[in-house]
Amino acid sequence: MKIGIVGGTGDIGEGLAHRLSHQHEIIIGSRNKERACTMSDGLTENLGERGIKADCSGATNQEAVDKADIVVLSVNYKHLESTLAELTGFEDKIVITPVNPISKGDHFYFDPPAEGSAALEIKRLLPESSRIVASFNNISAQKWKRLDEKLDYSVVVCSDDQDAKRTVMELVNSISELKALDGGPLEMSSVVESITPLILNIAKFNHMKDVGLRFF
Amino acid sequence: MKIGIVGGTGDIGEGLAHRLSHQHEIIIGSRNKERACTMSDGLTENLGERGIKADCSGATNQEAVDKADIVVLSVNYKHLESTLAELTGFEDKIVITPVNPISKGDHFYFDPPAEGSAALEIKRLLPESSRIVASFNNISAQKWKRLDEKLDYSVVVCSDDQDAKRTVMELVNSISELKALDGGPLEMSSVVESITPLILNIAKFNHMKDVGLRFF
Numbered sequence: 463m464k465i466g467i468v469g470g471t472g473d474i475g476e477g478l479a480h481r482l483s484h485q486h487e488i489i490i491g492s493r494n495k496e497r498a499c500t501m502s503d504g505l506t507e508n509l510g511e512r513g514i515k516a517d518c519s520g521a522t523n524q525e526a527v528d529k530a531d532i533v534v535l536s537v538n539y540k541h542l543e544s545t546l547a548e549l550t551g552f553e554d555k556i557v558i559t560p561v562n563p564i565s566k567g568d569h570f571y572f573d574p575p576a577e578g579s580a581a582l583e584i585k586r587l588l589p590e591s592s593r594i595v596a597s598f599n600n601i602s603a604q605k606w607k608r609l610d611e612k613l614d615y616s617v618v619v620c621s622d623d624q625d626a627k628r629t630v631m632e633l634v635n636s637i638s639e640l641k642a643l644d645g646g647p648l649e650m651s652s653v654v655e656s657i658t659p660l661i662l663n664i665a666k667f668n669h670m671k672d673v674g675l676r677f678f
Numbered sequence: 679m680k681i682g683i684v685g686g687t688g689d690i691g692e693g694l695a696h697r698l699s700h701q702h703e704i705i706i707g708s709r710n711k712e713r714a715c716t717m718s719d720g721l722t723e724n725l726g727e728r729g730i731k732a733d734c735s736g737a738t739n740q741e742a743v744d745k746a747d748i749v750v751l752s753v754n755y756k757h758l759e760s761t762l763a764e765l766t767g768f769e770d771k772i773v774i775t776p777v778n779p780i781s782k783g784d785h786f787y788f789d790p791p792a793e794g795s796a797a798l799e800i801k802r803l804l805p806e807s808s809r810i811v812a813s814f815n816n817i818s819a820q821k822w823k824r825l826d827e828k829l830d831y832s833v834v835v836c837s838d839d840q841d842a843k844r845t846v847m848e849l850v851n852s853i854s855e856l857k858a859l860d861g862g863p864l865e866m867s868s869v870v871e872s873i874t875p876l877i878l879n880i881a882k883f884n885h886m887k888d889v890g891l892r893f894f
Binding site: 654657 | 785787788859860861862865866868869870872875876880882883890
């Protein structure tokens with residue numbers, strides 16, 4: 463599959479690209495195409511040294527949307543609305559959102575938009591035919607990037623589009639030892655997103671690192 | 679410690695009493711004292727057959743509050759407000775809430791009161807000096823009751839009272855292989871409570887049983 467990553471030079475984008483480019487065509491999108499190309503070259507070299515052939519290219523965010531079957535919105539929540547306002551062409555595409563609206567005071571807390579979650583806001587902002595799937599919300603960016611570490615977390619996948627959900631669950635299950643779990647409709651994304659600030663608090667208050675979770 | 683369980687004849691109450699009565703004095707409270715006494719007798723016999731000496735008694739809910747150092751509100755959310763309205767004497771006591779406000783349509787969903795969580799509503803309903811701690815929210819009632827099964831879940835503990843939180847974390851860690859995690863202030867109880875309907879959906883949509891979770 464062709465997977466376009468909007469904001470692909472960020473932590474999660476970089477991790478996803480590293481973990482997926484040996485089995486899928488990855489288009490790393492960025493507002494700065496040059497930066498995306500540099501990252502793509504680095505990634506190709508990096509994986510090449512490990513004997514892994516990467517299928518990866520740099521692009522603008524718009525090109526990443528246009529070329530992809532699946533678009534991943536690897537965007538910090540605070541840039542989400544402005545980023546989507548600049549992009550078109552999401553019709554009929556599977557759109558994965560790992561976006562978590564989080565704020566921080568003494569502790570991290572869930573700070574959702576009026577819709578209830580970032581995923582539900584994205585549903586409002588994008589064309590009706592786009593197939594929104596919340597996934598990869600609860601994985602530490604640092605873990606994504608350390609290629610030698612296995613990822614053995616549960617990944618909850620929520621969507622109102624059953625086919626899109628199944629496709630994304632297969633994608634999740636193809637990465638390291640991640641285990642996809644059907645979390646139900648997109649409405650449940652509010653819970654999944656809110657788990658991320660809880661994870662950050664658990665790390666902070668219990669002196670743990672790169673906390674993840676597993677349902678079993 | 680003396681642990682009083684309001685609604686102690688319910689599933690979680692029964693499980694907690696079974697798991698704690700060999701090391702703490704358990705007062706099983708009920709609106710129907712006779713029922714509480716019957717359960718206490720059954721539990722004592724049940725544990726006795728396993729060579730475990732239980733320190734357990736039946737009581738009214740009010741007696742369970744009055745006699746206890748720690749009160750557990752083992753009450754279905756829909757009976758929470760009416761139950762608390764009938765009880766007094768929570769001043770200065772540690773009050774554990776495993777209560778989850780959940781509703782169900784096609785799927786289970788979090789259905790919190792205006793305060794944001796059951797724990798925050800309890801904080802409003804009880805005297806200011808009571809020391810509210812959200813804990814045990816995400817453990818399947820069935821798992822509690824099967825004494826031969828180890829409980830190896832993470833248990834997130836949230837409170838604004840650091841001493842009470844520490845006491846409850848020690849209590850959690852004394853049960854089977856549960857691992858207490860400091861989840862931060864009571865405000866975070868909204869996330870912890872909302873994880874329970876997600877767990878129920880995961881069980882339903884992925885054909886799993888007695889789903890629990892672990893942060894690691």
